[in-house]
Amino acid sequence: MVRLRVAQICNCQLCMDSHIQALKILGESSERIRQLSSWRESLLYTDRERAALAVSEALGENPPKPVSKSVVRDVRVHFNEAEIVQLALAIFAVNDWNHLYVH
Secondary structure, three states: OHHHHHHHHHOOHHHHHHHHHHHHHOOOOHHHHHOHHHOOOOOOOOHHHHHHHHHHHHHHOOOOOOOOHHHHHHHHHHOOHHHHHHHHHHHHHHHHHHHHHHO
16 A cells, blocks of 8 residues: 555556556455545554555655654554664655656
8 A cells, every 4th residue: 555655646657557456466445445545534544554654655755755753653653663664665665666657
């Protein structure tokens, strides 16, 4: 979901299509995929997923936005240090690929 959210932020349709296909193969529901852009208002995402999506929105911008203290606090509640590093690296990698396709 993080990869798809970053693709949405970058507005890369090719990337979005690819991530949607991958999510469907993994068994993700169509409803959760549809509601991803409005995840804050949706009841379909766990607190852990919300923390990851908040980080992906901050770091998925180009240039990345500063991550607020509340987002950092939330992500630290749900992820250990190694997972936070992996999450950030995944977001940056997807962001870079999206920008290659968009530009």
